[in-house]
Amino acid sequence: MAIRAATVVAVNTATATLIRNSSALRAASLSFKVPPFPQGPTIRITRPYSCPRATMDEASAAKEAAASANSAAPTIFDKIIAKEIPSTIVYEDEKVLAFRDVNPQAPVHILLIPKARDGLTQLSKAEFRHSEILGDLLYTAKLVAEKEGLKDGFRVVINDGLDGCQSVYHLHLHLLGGRQLKWPPG
Incomplete structure (x- = not known):
């Protein structure tokens, strides 16, 4: 199933980070423009993509997460x-x-x-x-x-x-x- 380019409005910067880090979005190699709007950033998906399986990028997400596993930063x-x-x-x-x-x-x-x-x-x-x-x-x-x-x-x-x-x-x-x-x- 192909998903066309779309605009997603996030509630706040933390939600934008969540959306930006979504494995389905990372799998599609999308780019984001996040302007500093007071009501929350707008994230634009700049090209169409398809995601035949939701789990197709699990290993990549795990590898990325493992790189910062020992960080004391909030998850x-x-x-x-x-x-x-x-x-x-x-x-x-x-x-x-x-x-x-x-x-x-x-x-x-x-x-x-x-x-x-x-x-x-x-x-x-x-x-x-x-x-x-x-x-x-x-x-x-x-x-x-x-x-x-x-x-x-x-x-x-x-x-x-x-x-x-x-x-x-x-x-x-x-x-x-x-x-x-x-x-x-x-």
């Missing part, structure tokens, strides 16, 4: 926690935030993140001190699955590192469901 998830970037929140408590994925891979695709990153950038970097939050994330996944009506089953995925196609170095769980899932996944 997109830190900005969502701070409400700098809008999201559709489905669950929130003092430790965990769950929100709908902007690029869903199933009818239900929710991301669960710890509100305090505390050095937990990926599962392979977890320490014993992270045990409680890891358990909280999994238990919250169960609660959210119930809330979403996933009574026939669901999948929880954690991408870890470059080979695991991790694209944000802030530990997060993907809760997928709402249809029969396939195996192996990738």
